[in-house]
Amino acid sequence: SANYFESIRNLHAGKRGFIIGNGPSLKMKDLDRLQGEVSIASNLIYLAFGKTGWRPTYVTVVDNLVWEKLASDAHRYYRAVVIQDTLDPERAKCVTYQFKSLGRAISVDGRVAFSSNAAEGLYGGSTVTYTNLQLARHLGLNPVYLIGCDHYYSEPRDAKEMQAIENGSCNHFSSE
DSSP states (O other): OHHHHHHHTTTTTTOOEEEEOOSTTOOHHHHHTTTTSEEEEETTGGGGGGGOSOOOSEEEEOOHHHHHHHGGGHHHHOSEEEEETTSOGGGOSSEEEEEOEEEEOOEETTEEOOOSOTTTOEEEOSSHHHHHHHHHHHHTOOSEEEESOOOOOOOOTTOOTTOOOOTTSOOSSOOO
């Protein structure tokens, strides 16, 4: 995987790029407009594929629970998936490229840790979008636009950390 990440370093230098979130604001007509653009999406974005001809250039997964759900079927939707080294690539029947997890991004001297070299590793945050921003930097994308990246979640008032939220919540672009 290190060779792969070295081979794509600055591959898209100076080109605009799009990071696609999975939030409820994501609209299929927006994805249709991105055909031919460099884009980074994540997780279960394949749920949009039946409604748009757009396909992401790169797909990432960093969450173990998502990987458990997706890995065995990933080959049906993706040619390759970029995953964190804490995930088992053997679970997928498609090509996987693992990046080294540098741990959770922390603030040092008022600056949050951020990697622009995926060959050396990427930091985690509270969202896969943070990983995708670092990957975009590694690819040389500039400018980078965020689409479907919502910063709120519908959850019960009594929700606890690491507790699953009921499926009825409107936190995702797809109800599937």
